[in-house]
Amino acid sequence: MTHPRFESPEQSIEYMKRVAVGKSGFSRWLGVEPLKVWEGEAELALDMREELTQHHGFAHGAIVGLMADNACAWAAASAAGDVVTGSYTINFLAPAVGKRLLAKGTVVKAGRKQVIVRSEVRTELEDGETKLVAVAQATVIPTGVPGV
Secondary structure (H helix, E strand, O other): OOOOOOOOHHHHHHHHHHHHHOOOHHHHHHOOEEEEEEOOEEEEEEEOOHHHEOOOOOEOHHHHHHHHHHHHHHHHHHHHOOEEEEEEEEEEOOOOOOOEEEEEEEEEEEOOOOEEEEEEEEEEOOOOOEEEEEEEEEEEEEOOOOOO
16 A cells, blocks of 8 residues: 655654645544554544543543544544545444543555545553453545545
8 A cells, every 4th residue: 555645654743734634623622633644554642631531531422432433533544645534333342541542544455436444442550551442444435635
């Protein structure tokens, strides 16, 4: 898979910080941090805080879903340019408790009209270990607009 726009992973990350996070009020407010967006893979992190939890103290499912969705969309964008999510399915496997959420998306197949992507969301525990809390699969649609 070739990278459609940037010469380095660092250029891609700077773009994602400026556009995917910087121009998304929700992602910016949450503090989503792109760690890698390159050649069909994306990794992102989100520090947990009380405002992101539900009544049991776990990360709210909407937050876990956002991490899975962004990981899929950003991985797809690294292979196909600007994209929007067409659909995704998520399975919650365990409560998301810990100091931060980590998500990784990987392109399964990139086509001209759709990109199929899988993601995993993990929680980073206080001891530095991680625990798998959700898996997702998405169909992501290239917009035809130059992007990542």
